[in-house]
Amino acid sequence: MVIKVHGVAQSTCTQRVLTALIEKNVPYELVKIDFMTGEHKSEAFLKMQPFGKVPALEEDGVFIFESRAIAKYIARKFAGQGTKLMPADDDLIGYALFEQGCSLENAYFDKPASSIAYEKMFKKFRGLGGPDEALVKKYSDDLDGILAVYDGILAKQAYLAGDKVSLADLFHLPYGNVVKQTGGAELFAKHPNVDRWFTALENRESWVKIGQLQN
Numbered sequence: 001m002v003i004k005v006h007g008v009a010q011s012t013c014t015q016r017v018l019t020a021l022i023e024k025n026v027p028y029e030l031v032k033i034d035f036m037t038g039e040h041k042s043e044a045f046l047k048m049q050p051f052g053k054v055p056a057l058e059e060d061g062v063f064i065f066e067s068r069a070i071a072k073y074i075a076r077k078f079a080g081q082g083t084k085l086m087p088a089d090d091d092l093i094g095y096a097l098f099e100q101g102c103s104l105e106n107a108y109f110d111k112p113a114s115s116i117a118y119e120k121m122f123k124k125f126r127g128l129g130g131p132d133e134a135l136v137k138k139y140s141d142d143l144d145g146i147l148a149v150y151d152g153i154l155a156k157q158a159y160l161a162g163d164k165v166s167l168a169d170l171f172h173l174p175y176g177n178v179v180k181q182t183g184g185a186e187l188f189a190k191h192p193n194v195d196r197w198f199t200a201l202e203n204r205e206s207w208v209k210i211g212q213l214q215n
């Protein structure tokens, strides 16, 4: 049975999963969830994702939620095809560095980047008014400090887990892209190694295809 992704193409967390599937050349069906009618809070959806958030992956009657966990599952299940997105099982140091890179995104990058995205874009979609500029400034300053550290790491290696791209890098794409699109491009451009790294990620075929899904 083809893998089903229950989600929304415009949702950053759905995009995280779709990027992994595309990098791995895995066929999938996107089952669109209607945010406007609150379908993601319906009884049927809560059986797949008990927090009422997208995405959820369905495969042979099994449901998995949390976009990063889903992406890691895909990377591992389809290890033999497409882009290698995580180290091989017996590469322990590679695994540690990979998880370290993934943790950077979750522990440091996600909070300020997703908060800027919420203020600048998602608040409006929910009819909650315009951005709180004081919060945008606070989270932009936080993100700037974090990207300064990333710049030092990326001065020594091409990607966060070493010299090859991995999920640790790709996980940054959805929120990083929204930050850039909503006035935060300078935050990336001012850190040359971050700029080089993130531009290379945005130019990947997988991310270009994600952009085409929005249209």
Ligand SMILES: N[C@@H](CCC(=O)N[C@@H](CS)C(=O)NCC(=O)O)C(=O)O
Pocket (backbone or CB within 6 Å): 011, 012, 013, 014, 040, 052, 053, 054, 055, 065, 066, 067, 068
């Ligand atoms: N940690 C979850 C977060 C999921 C999440 O926040 N999804 C958002 C879209 S990107 C959502 O469904 N928002 C709707 C809501 O919270 O009501 C994941 O990575 O899958």
